[in-house]
Amino acid sequence: MEPSELRRLAAVPVFAGLGPARLRRLLDRSVSRTARPGDVLALRGQPAEHLLVVEAGTLTGVHDTADGKRLRLGDFTGPCAVDKSAVLDGGGYIATWLAGTVLRYRLVPAGELLRLIEDVPAVRRHVLRQLAGGLRDRQAELARTAYADAGTRVAAWLVAAAGRSGRRVPLPGAQQGLAESVGLTRVSVNRALRGLADAGLVRVEPGAVLVLAPELLAARAASAD
Numbered sequence: 001m002e003p004s005e006l007r008r009l010a011a012v013p014v015f016a017g018l019g020p021a022r023l024r025r026l027l028d029r030s031v032s033r034t035a036r037p038g039d040v041l042a043l044r045g046q047p048a049e050h051l052l053v054v055e056a057g058t059l060t061g062v063h064d065t066a067d068g069k070r071l072r073l074g075d076f077t078g079p080c081a082v083d084k085s086a087v088l089d090g091g092g093y094i095a096t097w098l099a100g101t102v103l104r105y106r107l108v109p110a111g112e113l114l115r116l117i118e119d120v121p122a123v124r125r126h127v128l129r130q131l132a133g134g135l136r137d138r139q140a141e142l143a144r145t146a147y148a149d150a151g152t153r154v155a156a157w158l159v160a161a162a163g164r165s166g167r168r169v170p171l172p173g174a175q176q177g178l179a180e181s182v183g184l185t186r187v188s189v190n191r192a193l194r195g196l197a198d199a200g201l202v203r204v205e206p207g208a209v210l211v212l213a214p215e216l217l218a219a220r221a222a223s224a225d
Contacts (some may be wrong), residue, residue, distance in 0.1 A: 005032075006020065008055045008056075009027060009053075011055075012080060013079070014123060015116075016122075017122035017126075018123075022116070025112075029108070030108040030112070032105075032106045033107065034102070034105075035102070035103040037099055040097070041098070043093065044064075044092070048083065048086035048092055049110055051084065051108040052083060053106040054078030054079065056079075057077070057078055058077045058103070059098070059103060060074070060075050060100040061076070061083070072180035073095045074181075078105075082097065087113050100172070148223070150188045152221060153182045153184065153192070155192075158209060158221075159217055162211045168205075168209075168211075169208060171207055171209060175190055175193070196220070200213060201217045
């Protein structure tokens with residue numbers, strides 16, 4: 001067993017507090033794989049028999065509707081673990097998971113995560129904190145979807161993304177990917193970005209948006225609260 005494998009697994013936040021013995025057990029009982037952009041790792045509704053652990057690269061969650069529309073649920077860059085709720089409730093993966101880039105990932109049996117949640121308080125706290133944060137985010141997004149205009153929804157997405165990546169926000173799949181992320185059409189997103197740019201809040205670049213006025217953009221995003 002390579003020490004680098006232990007380091008990669010320990011870098012995943014949910015496993016960060018584990019000692020060498022538990023990390024080795026996870027490595028022994030899991031499988032490491034690679035994927036190319038567009039490869040499907042798991043299908044929405046498929047039984048969540050494994051926790052998807054991203055060691056390097058970006059994983060994208062999508063929900064494709066029966067009429068051909070796509071909602072992008074998020075882009076997750078390693079090291080991280082995704083869709084813990086699917087493992088916990090046994091109801092199947094909540095998204096179809098696609099490799100957004102060249103990806104190195106690990107399939108950890110669901111039972112191993114459940115065992116850690118029962119035995120390791122730090123893991124249990126991490127999972128509960130993430131689930132609570134996810135619920136809060138979903139409630140805020142539901143309110144924006146119900147009441148906010150396109151500009152507010154795009155501004156809110158940009159504020160959240162800038163908090164993770166800095167002022168230059170890469171667009172997932174260009175403006176079409178952003179449209180899928182906020183549940184709008186590409187035309188609506190284009191208009192919203194132009195409006196934010198005309199107000200001096202952002203500058204639209206090829207494949208990215210540069211946030212010029214973070215405080216004002218945050219105020220615009222909060223206008224539906």
